[in-house]
Amino acid sequence: MRRPQPVRFPLEELWDERGLVSRSCEGELGTEAIRALLKRGQVRFAVADVGVPLQWVPSNTCYAFWKDEVQPRLIEPSVAEQGVALKDLPGEYGYSASIWQSNTIPVVLLQKWH
Template identity: 35%
Template sequence: MDIAKKIITKLPLEELWNEKGTLNARRVSSCLNAADVIEMLKVGTTFVVADVGRPPYWIDPSHRFEFWKTEVKPRLADFDQAFLDQYPGGYCYFASKWQLADELALIVVERHH
């Protein structure tokens, strides 16, 4: 399969990839809360957005704080269950920590709508 055409078909995400191919990465914790995300952002961690029907979307590290404040923070769900009408725009995110084999961790936010 052409990796450029690969899309997410279901959540929760089972593997992570970018334009170069599948990454050696694994989910190490689920259901991050706002405090967890803030601590990870302070050490340079950035976001990857997982949305069914699209490829993973990697947030530029220089935009991670803006993305957090404007997009994720008001829509971060703390539990395994969320009522979408409680969030701006009718969608929310569940955040998890993923560890790459040889790099910093990533915050993967799975978009539910």
């Protein structure tokens, strides 16, 4: 078993306590794409923050996490290209989202910006 390592960007693979989760990022996501994933069923969220190990959100809290923490701070892909003023987001931090290939449920990686 691989020991949790601090996150360094760019990420090339995702790991959890059981081992390798994914080696393939399939693209960036915005609010509507994440909502669609949640409507289809369970989604697994992981938060990547520089210098700390990848943080996995428990599946029983994923909807509340999305609604309360991520949705108000999600940086849409089209906006990210132009630059974002983090001071305009709640708490002065935000997330960019990407979807990663997984054999089980969809994995949404949230890269934290602060």
